[in-house]
Amino acid sequence: VSLGLHGSGKAKGAAEVKLPEVSFKVRVAGARGLHGADKSGLSDPYCKISIDGFKIDFKTKTIKANINPVWNEEFTITGSFDVKTGKIRFSLFDWDMISRNDSLGCVFVDLAEISASGPFSKWFPIVKCDSPSIKFKGELYLQFAWGIGGSLPAADLNLNAEFNIKKDVKAGGSASIDVTL
Numbered sequence: 001v002s003l004g005l006h007g008s009g010k011a012k013g014a015a016e017v018k019l020p021e022v023s024f025k026v027r028v029a030g031a032r033g034l035h036g037a038d039k040s041g042l043s044d045p046y047c048k049i050s051i052d053g054f055k056i057d058f059k060t061k062t063i064k065a066n067i068n069p070v071w072n073e074e075f076t077i078t079g080s081f082d083v084k085t086g087k088i089r090f091s092l093f094d095w096d097m098i099s100r101n102d103s104l105g106c107v108f109v110d111l112a113e114i115s116a117s118g119p120f121s122k123w124f125p126i127v128k129c130d131s132p133s134i135k136f137k138g139e140l141y142l143q144f145a146w147g148i149g150g151s152l153p154a155a156d157l158n159l160n161a162e163f164n165i166k167k168d169v170k171a172g173g174s175a176s177i178d179v180t181l
Contacts, residue, residue: 019080024114026077027143027152028060028090029121030070034138037094037102038065044095045069045104047140051088051111052081062095067138074152086111090140091129103129105136109144119145121153 028047037043042065049058056077063069077088088111092104105126121143128134145152 023078025145027074029141031140032068034067048091052086083111107140114144
């Protein structure tokens with residue numbers, strides 16, 4: 001999936017400056033240890049991406065009844081952004097059929113970190129969206145490559161195997177998830 005965004009930046013009292021066009025790829029690989037927002041103790045998580053206030057129509061699929069979702073979805077973003085100060089935001093939500101979707105937290109990544117590195121993969125801690133200094137429950141695994149021709153790290157992340165997830169649902173309705181790291 002690809003998207004192009006273009007704009008310009010203007011500091012207070014300064015003339016408008018045309019920002020350089022940049023491109024990068026991101027793979028939203030998966031998450032672990034998310035907050036269980038539903039009565040079952042699980043969530044129906046999905047992830048939305050925005051950058052520097054632009055609402056981007058990038059959204060992963062919803063994974064039902066899971067706190068360790070695996071998406072492995074790749075997106076290419078092209079646009080005019082301030083690489084020195086720009087941020088990309090990954091907002092995690094629990095999908096709900098009837099009520100409003102619940103926030104499961106956010107991850108903020110500086111464009112400077114992405115542009116200064118070669119392709120890289122990293123677990124990012126999930127924080128409260130409105131208070132990024134406050135850690136929320138879980139981590140998000142992201143992979144980045146700078147430049148339109150950049151190659152993402154191999155999609156060899158098999159989170160189900162890495163977590164060794166086992167769901168044992170018994171007649172009593174209890175579920176257990178064993179996490180081995």
